[in-house]
Amino acid sequence: MKLSELKRGEKGIITKVLGRGAFRRRIIEMGFIKGKEVEVITEAPLKDPTEYKLMDYEVSLRKSEAELIEIITLEEANLQLPETENRPLVLNEEALQSLADEQSKIIRVALVGNPNSGKTSLFNAASGTHERVGNYSGVTVDAKKMKFKYKGYAFHLMDLPGTYSLSAYSPEELYVRKQIVEGTPDVIINVMPASNLERNLYLTTQLIDMDAITVIALNMYDELEKSGATFDHQRFAEMIGYPIVPTVAKSGRGIPELFDQVIEVYERRSPVARHIHINYGEEIETGIDHVKKQLREEKQIGLDTSLRYLSILLLEGDPVAEKTVAKFPSAKKILNERDIHAQYIRDDFREDVETAFADARYGFIDGALKQTYKEGKRDTLKITHWIDRVVTDRFWGYPIFFLFMFLMFECTFMLGKYPTQWIESLVRFCSRLLDVHLNSGPFRDLLIDGIIGGVGSVIVFLPNIVILYLFISFMEDTGYMARAAFIMDKFMQKMGLHGKSFIPLIMGFGCNVPAIMSTRIIESRNTRIITILVNSLMSCSARLPVYILFVGTFFPKQEGLVLFGLYLTGIGLAVGMSRLFKKFLVRGEDLPFVMELPPYRLPTWKAMSRHIWDRSSQYLKKMGGIILIASIVVWFLEYYPQNAERNQYYENQITAVMNDSRLMPEESHRLISDLNKQHKEEQKENSYIGKIGQTIEPLMRPLGFDWKLGASLVSGMAAKEIIVSTLGILYTGDDEDTGSLKQHLQNERYLDGSVVYSPWVAGSFLLFVLIYFPCLATVAAIKNETRSWKWALFSVLYTTALAWLVAFGVYRIGTTLL
Numbered sequence: 001m002k003l004s005e006l007k008r009g010e011k012g013i014i015t016k017v018l019g020r021g022a023f024r025r026r027i028i029e030m031g032f033i034k035g036k037e038v039e040v041i042t043e044a045p046l047k048d049p050t051e052y053k054l055m056d057y058e059v060s061l062r063k064s065e066a067e068l069i070e071i072i073t074l075e076e077a078n079l080q081l082p083e084t085e086n087r088p089l090v091l092n093e094e095a096l097q098s099l100a101d102e103q104s105k106i107i108r109v110a111l112v113g114n115p116n117s118g119k120t121s122l123f124n125a126a127s128g129t130h131e132r133v134g135n136y137s138g139v140t141v142d143a144k145k146m147k148f149k150y151k152g153y154a155f156h157l158m159d160l161p162g163t164y165s166l167s168a169y170s171p172e173e174l175y176v177r178k179q180i181v182e183g184t185p186d187v188i189i190n191v192m193p194a195s196n197l198e199r200n201l202y203l204t205t206q207l208i209d210m211d212a213i214t215v216i217a218l219n220m221y222d223e224l225e226k227s228g229a230t231f232d233h234q235r236f237a238e239m240i241g242y243p244i245v246p247t248v249a250k251s252g253r254g255i256p257e258l259f260d261q262v263i264e265v266y267e268r269r270s271p272v273a274r275h276i277h278i279n280y281g282e283e284i285e286t287g288i289d290h291v292k293k294q295l296r297e298e299k300q301i302g303l304d305t306s307l308r309y310l311s312i313l314l315l316e317g318d319p320v321a322e323k324t325v326a327k328f329p330s331a332k333k334i335l336n337e338r339d340i341h342a343q344y345i346r347d348d349f350r351e352d353v354e355t356a357f358a359d360a361r362y363g364f365i366d367g368a369l370k371q372t373y374k375e376g377k378r379d380t381l382k383i384t385h386w387i388d389r390v391v392t393d394r395f396w397g398y399p400i401f402f403l404f405m406f407l408m409f410e411c412t413f414m415l416g417k418y419p420t421q422w423i424e425s426l427v428r429f430c431s432r433l434l435d436v437h438l439n440s441g442p443f444r445d446l447l448i449d450g451i452i453g454g455v456g457s458v459i460v461f462l463p464n465i466v467i468l469y470l471f472i473s474f475m476e477d478t479g480y481m482a483r484a485a486f487i488m489d490k491f492m493q494k495m496g497l498h499g500k501s502f503i504p505l506i507m508g509f510g511c512n513v514p515a516i517m518s519t520r521i522i523e524s525r526n527t528r529i530i531t532i533l534v535n536s537l538m539s540c541s542a543r544l545p546v547y548i549l550f551v552g553t554f555f556p557k558q559e560g561l562v563l564f565g566l567y568l569t570g571i572g573l574a575v576g577m578s579r580l581f582k583k584f585l586v587r588g589e590d591l592p593f594v595m596e597l598p599p600y601r602l603p604t605w606k607a608m609s610r611h612i613w614d615r616s617s618q619y620l621k622k623m624g625g626i627i628l629i630a631s632i633v634v635w636f637l638e639y640y641p642q643n644a645e646r647n648q649y650y651e652n653q654i655t656a657v658m659n660d661s662r663l664m665p666e667e668s669h670r671l672i673s674d675l676n677k678q679h680k681e682e683q684k685e686n687s688y689i690g691k692i693g694q695t696i697e698p699l700m701r702p703l704g705f706d707w708k709l710g711a712s713l714v715s716g717m718a719a720k721e722i723i724v725s726t727l728g729i730l731y732t733g734d735d736e737d738t739g740s741l742k743q744h745l746q747n748e749r750y751l752d753g754s755v756v757y758s759p760w761v762a763g764s765f766l767l768f769v770l771i772y773f774p775c776l777a778t779v780a781a782i783k784n785e786t787r788s789w790k791w792a793l794f795s796v797l798y799t800t801a802l803a804w805l806v807a808f809g810v811y812r813i814g815t816t817l818l
């Protein structure tokens with residue numbers, strides 16, 4: 001527990017002193033060292049400050065200070081000790097001491113670094129777990145935690161989202177900063193790719209300002225070695241006061257040494273670790289000193305706050321720091337002093353204060369690197385540059401990109417066809433098997449039509465989805481995705497978005513849920529909201545089954561083209577809508593845009609197959625859960641209510657035909673089949689889902705949809721795959737021929753004999769499916785990310801309205817003109 005929670009007269013043993021800098025020094029000087037016993041003597045009326053007894057003398061601490069001291073009490077120790085044979089009945093001092101010792105051997109470590117620096121790889125290497133890694137920013141959206149033991153210490157490791165800086169711009173930056181300041185990790189591991197020191201060190205300068213206790217993992221050391229560059233990292237470490245350990249997170253090289261160093265730093269034994277000040281130059285330093293002086297006079301600020309860091313934040317205009325300070329009694333004086341000096345800095349540099357600070361930081365970095373770093377021949381970079389020159393070319397970049405996209409969709413469709421056919425026949429085989437071996441009745445119908453029919457018609461699309469993910473993973477892992485974002489930046493700006501919006505949008509082709517989560521990398525809230533709102537127009541893979549079914553059935557000659565056209569339509573609508581939103585819904589200025597270009601890497605098969613497996617298994621899980629349940633529900637809605645009279649009537653009719661000796665065998669066969677069809681048709685029309693479909697039919701009629709399509713759209717609100725399984729259930733009821741759903745669709749007639757599905761109906765249906773209602777999971781994600789139901793509801797309404805209008809337009813124009 002914390003020392004601040006200890007009550008009057010109680011005792012505890014110190015296990016850990018958190019905090020840093022002057023505070024830590026003073027606290028330790030006073031005798032607050034781990035292993036020592038403290039006792040509460042008196043509490044002030046408001047418990048602040050409290051008087052403690054420590055090594056026979058008395059000291060007083062503020063609550064905020066006592067919060068940074070961790071202790072263990074006898075009671076706690078009694079609760080924690082396992083009931084073993086050699087557990088003493090009453091804990092003696094000695095046992096308590098040893099338990100306190102154990103507690104002090106817990107080291108909380110946070111991984112901090114730029115996106116793509118290898119934090120997650122390092123986390124995996126240290127723990128043997130498999131978090132997702134990817135070669136672009138924004139894969140890790142929230143903290144992952146794990147524990148492991150090493151050399152008698154228990155490490156609590158936390159993987160934080162990647163950030164370029166710790167300013168309070170994006171929620172990620174704020175989150176990481178909060179974790180460092182309030183989560184008080186004992187040691188921070190600053191993961192730094194050796195291939196791009198300069199930019200990555202920016203974050204390090206901020207850690208130095210914060211006086212964070214840090215070890216640098218000089219990751220991707222293999223690439224540095226390969227490039228022939230030399231980096232005297234020991235000297236560099238001494239200069240900045242942070243120990244540096246070369247690592248290769250991908251292979252696990254250097255990881256033990258890294259944690260050895262973490263222990264050294266934690267135990268304050270490292271000769272390298274020290275707190276330095278970055279010299280910001282005379283003007284800025286003067287400003288810092290003056291603001292610091294004002295802060296020092298403020299009685300409400302405890303020793304646990306670094307005044308230098310707070311002054312820097314205030315001068316930079318950090319909104320969070322300002323908010324904190326605004327609560328102090330002398331806030332006016334402090335902020336006034338800040339304003340005066342910020343103005344001085346602006347005048348001197350003819351630039352805003354933040355830029356002045358950033359320039360000074362880069363100056364510090366350049367200086368430190370110039371003395372320790374020598375560029376090599378930079379083979380990887382040369383190749384990177386060479387490739388970059390082509391793929392990000394102002395002219396060639398676009399055709400290459402679109403070719404790649406077209407290839408992706410074409411392959412998804414063409415190559416996926418073969419395994420799809422195998423799965424299809426397997427599904428057919430299963431239902432025949434059950435058909436033969438089970439007695440007829442609702443149970444058999446549920447199994448065959450509901451479960452196998454429903455889930456089966458979705459599972460056949462697994463190969464297509466695997467291929468699509470193969471392409472997406474490849475683009476991510478090689479680094480091409482970042483280039484795509486780069487060349488799309490101009491275009492994105494025209495949409496009112498950022499280049500950074502591009503990755504969430506592309507990810508949307510896989511699944512909108514993680515895509516919406518990945519919008520957290522976008523600094524500006526307005527841009528983030530627009531990116532979220534248009535994301536569901538990026539056609540996710542759940543819609544693919546519907547497309548493949550309808551495109552394959554009605555446009556067999558132009559499969560690839562129509563499919564590509566659908567995706568393009570989605571993109572086009574996203575462009576239009578985001579421009580509209582930008583203009584009318586969320587107006588505001590943009591933050592300047594930075595886009596990094598990580599060097600190209602050949603993805604490993606291991607990593608790629610893991611990505612593909614992760615995503616495909618998600619798809620399968622979804623099928624096991626939501627789609628199975630929905631299939632059963634939909635089957636139920638379609639099967640009931642049964643009408644005994646009607647069943648009897650058709651049975652009698654069929655018996656009459658069979659007994660009619662005047663009919664030829666073929667003729668009677670045909671009559672029976674027609675009767676069966678008619679029976680099913682009537683049954684479905686009067687079922688619950690028929691009722692729902694018919695209720696909304698007036699709304700669907702103008703789009704050319706019959707009630708079955710309407711009903712499948714309703715069921716597809718849960719998840720779009722369900723559209724196919726619903727249609728499967730509604731159609732495979734015609735049990736006379738076990739032809740696939742495709743044939744059923746083609747042969748479907750209205751009672752008057754006209755075809756239900758003209759290509760125009762199919763087209764307008766495809767568009768409707770593309771645009772309408774983001775699935776339930778996506779709506780939940782929108783609510784989470786925007787923290788408001790308003791946006792979630794808005795996305796539901798606007799997409800459905802838009803879907804209706806587009807489908808209406810296409811159907812009307814198609815049927816009247818052609």
Ligand code: GDP
Nearest residue numbers: 115116117118119120121133134220248249250
């Ligand atoms: P994060 O964004 O910081 O979590 O970075 P990731 O762990 O996702 O890694 C980004 C990319 O760098 C992945 O493609 C990794 O395979 C790759 N990577 C990570 N560590 C190393 C390393 O030490 N050497 C090399 N060559 N690549 C690495």
Ligand code: MG
Nearest residue numbers: 119120139140
């Ligand atoms: Mg990560």
